[in-house]
Amino acid sequence: MNYTLHQLQVFLKVSEKQSITLAAEELFLTQPAVSIQLKNFQDQFPIPLTEVIGRKLFITEFGKEIAEAAQKILDEVHAINYRTLAYQGNLSGRIKISVVSTGKYLMPFFLTDFMRQHEGLELIMDVTNKLKVVRALEKNEIDFALVSVLPEHLQIDRVELMENKLFFVGGTQEELKKSHSKRHLFETRPLIYREQGSATRNAMEAFISENNFKTIKKMELTSNEAVKQAVVSGLGYSIMPLIGIKNEIKNNDLRIVKVSGLPISTTWNLIWLKSKKLSPAATAFLEYLNEEKEAIIQKHFSWIKEY
Known part of the structure; x- marks a missing residue:
């Protein structure tokens, strides 16, 4: 053979x-x-x-x-x-990270310079929904997970990265009256949801439930990109993380609709099992984050403060 x-x-x-x-x-x-x-x-x-x-x-x-x-x-x-590589004095190994789908707009910026500094490292990053991310962490299949909602049933350690803001957004085809109440907006416009298991979906449903809205129609799509394109095209409205719609807002393809009680604010966390024995590569990455995260946020995400 x-x-x-x-x-x-x-x-x-x-x-x-x-x-x-x-x-x-x-x-x-x-x-x-x-x-x-x-x-x-x-x-x-x-x-x-x-x-x-x-x-x-x-x-x-x-x-x-x-x-x-x-x-x-x-x-x-x-x-x-x-x-x-280790014999030559270089940091080596493999880092496995599972990232909730919206986290793909965030996590690469916290990895790029670290990976450039250590060419002997290999990165495996899986982008999926929250349920699968937490399941991979629970099974100890990964080193780290990036989430905006912490799993309550696991003993974890974490590094807080940055704020996550979710806004009510729509396309630019329809002119909305400023006098519209939030109840009128949510109960007369088609709403577009992420799939079951998505943290964004959970946040959106919680907001609707807390306000006792009765939605008349909804669509379910399986990725943030799909929801974004559906909103841009005018299919409906949604609650979406700001971090994933920067270009669409700048290009006037999407707009934030001001709604009382929004944005919903959570925190992006890089988490790992408390009992996990981290590899030298994983430990070095955590040290890098603690030293550099503020500079990374300032360089790549300072625009978020505008909203």
Whole structure:
């Protein structure tokens, strides 16, 4: 057998996602490139690793065993690379972070300079909804999680990063009268929600419940970007984090509608399990944050004070 490390990486990602399309996206490859590597890898085994039923790809039992072996091989390769870098006196290792979807507008700015300073580090950042972020933390699959609502059932430590403001926003097609009450706004306009499990969805529903609004229509979309585009197009209104709509506001594609009781203000927190033994890389990142976070906020997020 002459399979390559690249083929192992491709097959492992396909087995995790059970999708060539999703694997290609995460590996930054084209779908044909992933398909070719997957076929070349499978051709080296007399037993199928995958099967397609209908239009869905499944991993066979034998394929699952090969995926486990591939993970062990790749872990050993990473370990060799880390040991080499450590021997040379460089900080090495892997940092795994899970980020709630809106956090993608925030977290990269707190990582960029740190990663540049330590070229031997590898970063894995998963962007998903709050439920999956907390689940990954609970299972100890990650080093850190970025959330705006702290999980009450876990014993955690945290670093507060910055304020998170949520405003009522709409497109610029409709002219709203200043005399509209917030009840009139919420009960006569279609509202667009994030999916169940989203912290933004929870905050929006809590605000509506506290004010006893009776919404007449709602839509549910599965990402902040989808909600944003729906609002821009005029499909409806929503409560959204300010951090994710900066460009749309500046370009006059979105506008903040002033509503009594808003914005909702929470805090972005980087959290980790209190019982977790942090790696040298993770510890170094926390030290970096404590020293540099104020400068990062001032450099990249001072515009938030305008709202």
